[in-house]
Amino acid sequence: MKTIGSGYLALASALMIGAGALAQAEGKTADEVSHKAFEEKLAYCKTCHGVSGQGFHGAFPMPRLAGQQPEYIENQLKAFIDRRRTNPVMGNVAHVLNPEMVKKLSESFNKLDPAPLGGAPKALAAAGKTIYENGVESANVPPCASCHGPEGKGDGQFPRLAGQLNDYVIRKLTNWEKERGQKPANPDSSAIMQPIAHNLTQQQIAEVAAYVSYLK
Ligand code: HEC
Ligand code: HEC
Incomplete structure (x- = not known):
């Protein structure tokens, strides 16, 4: 039904009067979302996250959502609602x-699958690749690839990092403890990343952020 215009829908429901109309009425729950409401909301999200979900470098970075794992997106929206993840x-x-x-x-x-926005210092990416693939043994940092996937595509609750905005990744890793897992009584998947973000130096963060921002 996704691509069918509302005019067609009106016609279709007029023709369905009878047994079909009753079934249709029963299917309407409080949570059902109309095509129009969905399109409007999606357009609203894209005013900040980019028309292709590619992200946007503004006064502060709007993260890429394109290609992101649905389970991760759902988890984060719930975390924002519960104020476990803080963002005004x-x-x-x-x-x-x-x-x-x-x-x-x-x-x-x-x-969605737009090209990465790019823009990160390319000279840092090689060192970032080493961290991404091997971790930093001396600092007890496991390979990022072991959870985020060899190409940074993510999986389920493990987010995609490929093509994520460089400045966004730097900010998240730098501020992890102040922004995520803010309801200690209600711990969540952000705890997995806490020691990793904590143990990376600012230089290592810049390197790994540059590397993932160019992954397609
Ligand atoms: C006014 C701008 C704005 C609008 C509109 C907006 N967002 Fe965001 N969104 C942001 C910013 C800024 C962040 C980054 C927050 C942070 O730095 O932690 C973000 C973060 C997110 C994240 C977390 C991404 C990640 O990688 O962890 C998700 C998911 C998200 N937004 C979904 C949505 C959805 C879905 C909509 C539409 C219903 C939407 N956003 C509308 C500005 C916006
Ligand atoms: C043991 C598994 C694991 C390893 C290893 C790991 N991560 Fe993560 N990472 C996660 C999980 C789980 C999340 C989602 C946290 C949440 O739900 O809040 C995450 C989230 C992130 C985010 C936030 C993404 C966003 O869109 O806001 C970044 C950035 C990140 N990881 C970078 C890294 C880097 C860089 C490394 C390697 C130095 C790494 N991770 C290693 C499990 C891991």
């Missing part, structure tokens, strides 16, 4: 979304 913008954006809308938006962003 996304807390307010997320708390009005119902579960059906969250699911549809997550699936829609996952299907």
Whole structure:
């Protein structure tokens, strides 16, 4: 039904009067999201996250959502709603979304595949690749690839890092403890990353952020 215009839908439902109309009425739950409401919400997300979900380098970075794992997107939206993850913008954006809308938006962003925005210092990427693939043994940092995948595509609750904005990744790794897992009574998957972010130096963060930002 996704690509069918509302005019057609009106006609179709007029023709369905009878047994079909009753079935259709029963299918309407409080969480059901109309095509129009979904399209409007998606367009709204894209005003910040980019028309192709590619992200945007603004006064502060808007992360790439294109190709992101749906489960990760859903987890983060829930974390913003519960204020386990703090962000003044996304807390307010997320708390009005119902579960059906969250699911549809997550699936829609996952299907997008624009080229990475780029812009990171290329000279840092080689050292970043070594950290990404081998970790930093002396600092007890495991290979990023072991969880985020050899090409940074992510898997389920492990986010895609490929093509993620360099400045966004730097900020997240630098501020992990202040932004994620902020409800200790209700611990979440952010705890897995906490020691890793903590043990990386600022230089190592810049290197690995540069490397992943160029992955396609
Ligand atoms: C006014 C701008 C704005 C709008 C509109 C907006 N976002 Fe965001 N979003 C942000 C910013 C800024 C961040 C980064 C927050 C941070 O730095 O932790 C973000 C982060 C996110 C994240 C976390 C990404 C990650 O990699 O962890 C998700 C998921 C997300 N937004 C989904 C959405 C969805 C879905 C919508 C539409 C319903 C939306 N956003 C609308 C600005 C916006
Ligand atoms: C043991 C598994 C594991 C390893 C190893 C790991 N990560 Fe993660 N990472 C995660 C999980 C899980 C999340 C999602 C956390 C959440 O749900 O808040 C994450 C989230 C992230 C994020 C936030 C993404 C976003 O869009 O906001 C960044 C950046 C990140 N990891 C970078 C790295 C880097 C760089 C390395 C290697 C130095 C690394 N990770 C190693 C499990 C891992």
